[in-house]
Amino acid sequence: MPQRQLTGTRIRERRLDLGLRQADLASKAGISASYLNLIEHNRRRIGGKILNDLARGLNVDASMLSEGTEKVVLDQLRSAAVEQTEVEVEIDRTEEFAGRTPGWAALVLAQARRIERLEGRVQALTDRLAHDPQLAASLHDVITAVTSIRSTSSILVGEEVIDRDWQTRFHRNIYEDSQRLAESSRALVQYLDAPTEDGGAPLSPNEEVEAEIEKNPDLLYALVSGDRPELPHLRSRAAQSMMDGIFDRFAADVIKLPQGLFEKTAREMAYDPEKLARHFEVQIDVVLRRLALLRVEDGHPETALAICDRAGALTFLRNGAAFGLSRTGFPCPLWPIYEALTQPLRPLRQVVMFQGNEGQELLCYAVAVPTSPPSFEAPQLIEGVMLVIPRNPSAKRTDLLVGPGCRVCQRSGCSARREPSILSEIEEVHQTF
């Protein structure tokens, strides 16, 4: 039965492609228009003479009308339908679906294959966590050292008096275990940072783009010379398109602030975004993005650049990890970029210190700018841009302490905390904050 259905669909599609009316084709084939209508809607089985006459009228070989969609495609579609249990699918109409909407059918198949790949990857990662001997050994080393330190130190701080020999022994044990803990935790971090067997494929198009820029920083630096580099080959089309958009954007900034002049002026104005924006008569966000394209190798300060949308989602992040900015999980809401979102067009300058990287102050410039035209009909879209420049600690009190995101932030008493930490909280010991 499905074969018959597809034939009718193909006849109809071919006729419409040729711009023929049903009556015209019916006449050519020597049948009535109403009968052709039934055939086209797969309500009549045809073959032999009528099929040949219709094929002649449509100027195609009869087999092109009668042959079904490739069996393999249909099998895959049926298999995709059977493998999921959430939706009831009309499996008996698979061929009709594939014939009527081949593009959608191809999409369903592509997505089914993608789901299969992703499930495979999730399984591989799960297996890795559960069974990877290297990971298990590393974790075992860490837990063993922690157990020993915990047990031994609690003897030492207990209320009962311990003789001097035992004290010395336990101190030595704690020292040895702490050394071992340091080594095994370092090994664990290195292992978790190492690329996976599939090349450590980034999980999202954003991450893919950023990984490519990190791997090849010249991609962006090439833009300052006015040359648009060739788009790198990225795994996903979404990432490719995003990279193209990033090139467009930074190239436009370079046109507004050409390299030679901007570089020289930036040095003269000590990289002050406000002065530079005024001097070149551009918005501050353009200057912030442009400063991020100055190379350390040319004697300019190291920078990180973060861009987020109105919801606070990071849409671009470069060199962020070096200063504690991360797109993993939900970031610390205290970063100035989020404050800028609350006051569009008002530039912010704030010195922050990242918890976990104490000793280095970060000078943050942030501004939020509209990205859609004002309208009564649609919400105003805005974008936050933040440039981060590390600097040596000043005698001046640091304005703000930011964290790595609540789940892994140990800071206690933080009014911005949105969820408890999975680590135990610690009291603030840095009295300067």
Next chain:
Amino acid sequence: MAKRVLVIEDEPNITEAISFILSRDGWTVHTHSDGETANERIKATPPDLIILDVMLPGKSGFDILRDLRAEEGTSELPVLMLTARGQARDRELAEKLGVTQFMTKPFSNAEVLESVRALARD
């Protein structure tokens, strides 16, 4: 006479800490660090209670426990099993093999002491 506990653990510093707190609590503590010869050692000088690590050189704590339960003289011997792997399936396996109590590392000394005292009373 003080009750005897055998600590089968291959990490010397953990063994030392456990031995210290148990000795201070009045136990006679013996230690053993090799999995392969653990069952022979138990058979030679049966303790009143065993603290058994899972990951041992030569033979795992699970295998030692299995052999203990198969022997008439040790089938009821209290065993407190210590492991750095707290996964549910490890606990299930230990229970299936007849562990008396299962404890994940890092444990506190108080927990170990309390468990040992409770097992000795049972």
